[in-house]
Amino acid sequence: MIPDYFFAQAHQATFRRSPTEARAFFLQARRQFSSTCRRRVAPVSLTSPEAKSAQAYCADLVRKSDSPSYTLSHFVQPYALPAYLAIRAFNIEIARIPDIVSNTTIGQMRHQFWRDTINRTFAGNPPEEPVALLLASYMQETGIKPNKTWFQKIISAREQALTRPGFTNISALETYAESTYSTLLYLTLSALPLNSLAADHVASHVGKAAGIAAVLRGVPLLAFPPPPNSHSNNPAGMGLSMTRDRQRVVNLPFDVMSQCGVGEEDIFRNGGNAEGLRDAIFTVATRASDHLITARSLLNEIKSSEELSHEFEHQNDEGHEYEINQQADQPQESRRKDLERAYGTIMGPAISTQMWLDRLQKVDFDIFHNSLRTTEWKLPFAAWWRNRQQTF
Template identity: 80%
Template sequence: MIDYFFTRAHQASSRSSPAQARAFFLQSRKQFSTTVARRVAPVPLESSEAKSAQTYCSNLVRKYDSPSYTLSHFIQPYALPAYLAIRAFNIEISRIPDIVSNTTIGQMRHQFWKDTINKVFDGKPPSEPVAVLLASYMNDTGIRLNRTWFQKIISAREQALLRPGFTNVSALESYAESTYSTLLYLTLSALPLNSLAADHVASHIGKAAGITAVLRGVPLLAFPAPPNSHSHNPAGMGLPTTRNRQRIVNLPLDVMSQSGVREEDIFRNGGNAEGLRDAIFNIATRASDHLITARTLARDIRSYQTPNHDFEHIHDEGHDYAAQIGERQSEEGRKHELEKAYGAIMGPAVSTQMWLDKLQKVDFDIFHNSLRTTEWKLPFVAWWRNRQSTL
């Protein structure tokens, strides 16, 4: 039924103006909210419904985000349902640009997920696998995840759909913080762990992962393949695969200007565009700097030292460390919290570093074929890092 709704919405938008398409959506959404997205009470994690939802999320992550699936083995078993639901949620949101024909339909899809998350936190999840699994986890464990962080991810992705590209590196880092860092905050909160020290480390790892994800997407956006053809964006929701995607370069404009890179030159010459490797080097260096900072923070915390800089997002919505700020937290307490968070933050740090290493080996040629292959060494490197307790 969900497939049918969005197919009808697409058909309406293809023959109507955006205003007419929006009117169609608003009219249909009333029926959608009462019949298609049937609200159900949270079910136990051991129920067949929750197990089916977890299987769906697990298969989705394994097929379209294999690094996260591989790294799920380092997540505490009791938190695995939440981890899979959070990662599946991220896949569903990130693939929206590939399953819609225009931004109006994209906004509809983002609104669907905003409503879905609100229903989950209201205790009336729709019969959608991610929603069912999230609601079941919170209901069974009593652990409350953060509604604000889910909505923040959706909003950041929606803004990227409406206004692709970044004016400067700071805008790119802000996007990475609002998406990849926030995914890590959600994972940590599912443990549950509300830790200033752990979130500080996770913020830098998430920024590195987000910047790297944008770099990985440069060839795909500059030379888009047929819709739904690349690994992290599966076909979905029953939409026709006839979308004509606009070619864009989403590198920060300030870096492109400093390196003398022109968008038209990239479209003509690909990886041989003048100044492109310099621009990629500068951006990759920023991602690497965040990983170095995260390792330094972790090392200081483990050696009972106070971090040499404050967490810049300490006052952002969703971050509440009143108890930890009001009274001096012991160095032993910070170390214990970091150890509890280790499985959740180690994996993204390792996978991000491995891809940056591959990029360096090909002299920052972002179009090199080796950068789009599966990293078969990831399980072994992650296992070794886990034994050494290093990021």
């Protein structure tokens, strides 16, 4: 707020100065005010009250909006926990933009705000925002800088989904999952730090599976949107990709819907009993399951020192810059060590996604079944057991 005395001084100045001088006075005062209200927030130690408060905020946000990630945070290396929570909180903030804006223009402004926030954070001048403060503190304390490219890619992918919702085919859905959920895993790995072709290869398939499953979870919410401002109870990243004008949409790939003979209007009228809907859900869920099977196969090949069955299709994309020995013939022992370091990060989404797909199969792919929207109470026990076996 502008102090009252500023107006008093300005009022007196207008009577003492000519119009030209008065105009110059106001311009100078406005510049001074603008420069003082944007306070620079220097990164602080992770043990400082500011950083602790920021971490508590991020942890609470993840606990409330993305409970599986909060549960699985116990398997992340302790020193990297602040970065993990900051990155997951960032993902929640970006994913829920469609829920808190009334039109795409405001949504684009929110995305630009986060672009600026990330740029300022990496420049050492984070705004007073918990995610930015925690991330900046982590970078200063550890000297580790996550890959900035992945932050910007997630923002761009979410913004594109906001302005151009829907998927023309299942390949477009996979591209979206790669640009959001797989990229979220790359970002978390870079915060360890770990720059590994083998780890990224496994993370790509796990992320695609998680992203496809998230879009499936969002089908009931988009077909029958809840009242405004009820978004806080929705899990993060549910594939919500349209403005919150409460219009009903079925966010399944168009080619799958066409092949299965399911129409939007039929879903709006009959919900889960719409003809062909379960077949469409089965087709999309099978693609998610295929990616998990591929990820497990890669994991086993790396652990048994076998040659990988296929190359990483994104290894030449922006952000995937590896040492020459990784691109050509990385030693098998090095691959195993990289995967051991990455396991706690990759394992979580793989397990939670597989458990949800199993529940979907048990209800015969009825995406509207109430049991699919309940918390998976077995997740902590399953994660503990899989962690002991180093599998997912």
